[in-house]
Amino acid sequence: MIIDVDIDGVLAKCVESINIFYNRLKGTTFRKEDYFTMLFEEVWKITKDETRAIITRFFEEGHYPFISVEDGSQLVIQQLSRKHSMHVVSSRHNYSVQQTLRWLQKYFPDCFSGFHFTDYEKATTKQRIHRDLNCGLVLEDDLSATLQAATLGIKVLLFDQPWNQKPYQSNGLVHRVKGWQEAEAYLKQRGLIC
Ligand SMILES: [Mg+2]
Helix, strand or coil: CEEEECCECCCECHHHHHHHHHHHHHCCCCCHHHCCCCCHHHHHCCCHHHHHHHHHHHHHCCCHHHCCECCCHHHHHHHHHHHCEEEEEECCCHHHHHHHHHHHHHHCCCCCCEEEECCCCCHHHHHHHHHHHCCCEEEECCHHHHHHHHHCCCEEEEECCHHHCCCCCCCCCEEEECCHHHHHHHHHHCCCCC
16 A cells, blocks of 8 residues: 655654744743644744744754654554555655655654655645555645545544644544554554554
8 A cells, every 4th residue: 555644743743843942932932732723823923924934944953853753653654664655745845855854764764665745835735646646545634634635535544733623524534543552553453554
């Protein structure tokens, strides 16, 4: 099976790292639970341009390589990669691709055979990649990308995060998991890992 895997919020604790960076920079006390959306400007109550500048600074100051890996993700991805063709499908910016590839090689060595970065375009871009790859399962934390994949008839494991709590109409293909332990149980139950 082809399995498409998102990075931030699934493999990488990106919001946590950006949050620490922002709090240090601005003297604020935001917590992970405050991120009800991935549109950081709505959480921080600043402009889009200011937000873009903060994220660029986060990259330029070299924080990407130090983003922590999501607990339990490495073992399950390794197991999946023995039986399936694994692709990374992420909306990360083009400028961060080299650092991201190094990060992936550090935590998930040789697990992925394809790397697709959409440079923060719309979720429909991810949807097109899933369709073109003929993917059978998506691992995501973004609600919009999840529902877009599900409309193609693709099963999605939706990783529970504060920013994906909006109510939604599911066609039965979306399965929410609290973390990698639950994901592992789901995948085992369906024979996708041993
Ligand atoms: Mg994500």
